[in-house]
Amino acid sequence: MQQYIIGNWKMNGTKAESQKLAAGFLKRIQEATRPLPHIVLCPSYPYLTSVFEILKGSPIEVGAQDGHPEKSGSFTGDVSISQLVDVGCKYVIVGHSERRNFHQESSALIRKKIESAIKAGLRPILCIGETEKDRETGKTLEVIGHQVTSDLPSSFMPHDLIIAYEPLWAIGTGKLPKQEEVEEVLGFIKHELSTHIAGGALVPMLYGGSVNAANAPSFLNLPHVDGLLVGGVSLKLDEFWEIVNASTR
Numbered sequence: 001m002q003q004y005i006i007g008n009w010k011m012n013g014t015k016a017e018s019q020k021l022a023a024g025f026l027k028r029i030q031e032a033t034r035p036l037p038h039i040v041l042c043p044s045y046p047y048l049t050s051v052f053e054i055l056k057g058s059p060i061e062v063g064a065q066d067g068h069p070e071k072s073g074s075f076t077g078d079v080s081i082s083q084l085v086d087v088g089c090k091y092v093i094v095g096h097s098e099r100r101n102f103h104q105e106s107s108a109l110i111r112k113k114i115e116s117a118i119k120a121g122l123r124p125i126l127c128i129g130e131t132e133k134d135r136e137t138g139k140t141l142e143v144i145g146h147q148v149t150s151d152l153p154s155s156f157m158p159h160d161l162i163i164a165y166e167p168l169w170a171i172g173t174g175k176l177p178k179q180e181e182v183e184e185v186l187g188f189i190k191h192e193l194s195t196h197i198a199g200g201a202l203v204p205m206l207y208g209g210s211v212n213a214a215n216a217p218s219f220l221n222l223p224h225v226d227g228l229l230v231g232g233v234s235l236k237l238d239e240f241w242e243i244v245n246a247s248t249r
């Protein structure tokens with residue numbers, strides 16, 4: 001399976017900076033001499049259209065960082081999944097820990113978003129992960145198992161979505177899980193998914209949390225890792241491109 005390198009720009013940048021970054025990636029991809037992984041950039045809502053216009057027709061896809069499950073209606077401040085499709089998005093991040101924590105998003109809401117995205121032809125990137133306390137108390141697999149069963153719809157096809165394992169304590173902290181810890185969790189998720197749906201082990205599985213150009217190869221070489229979800233470093237053209245080039249398939 002071709003790997004995925006996904007950049008989550010979070011609430012960063014101006015319109016001009018977002019356009020510059022997108023144009024920079026476009027130039028890199030045009031000059032690329034090796035097979036590339038899937039590349040997805042997820043800018044802030046106001047810049048989705050201008051980033052999409054720059055990347056249109058290139059292999060780089062655009063994703064959103066969240067989406068409302070209802071098609072339209074009185075939801076002040078929200079952006080619907082169908083509006084995201086309308087402006088060219090192909091992916092949407094769902095259940096990021098920053099949404100779960102700062103917006104109290106429940107598993108029921110996350111599941112609705114996933115269902116609605118799949119129905120609209122938008123591929124959700126479901127983020128799951130344990131807290132530091134969960135890991136210290138040996139509860140990692142229990143917590144992950146619970147997220148898998150409560151966040152996911154009862155039926156979907158393996159290619160409908162992507163799962164990103166992001167230990168909360170590794171996001172933006174510079175702390176990293178050991179390779180064997182990542183493999184253990186991803187292996188566990190694959191096993192859980194295969195009991196959940198036919199072909200569940202084929203769902204692409206990413207690692208995310210403090211990824212940079214120096215540590216990316218150590219994750220991209222792991223058998224269960226189908227790609228990376230990159231936060232802070234995805235705003236740095238050269239370093240993100242190094243990560244793209246570290247993809248192994």
Ligand code: PGA
Pocket residue numbers: 008166170171172173208209210211229230231232233
């Ligand atoms: P980080 O963020 O790479 O800055 O740790 C990852 C994420 O939140 O998706």
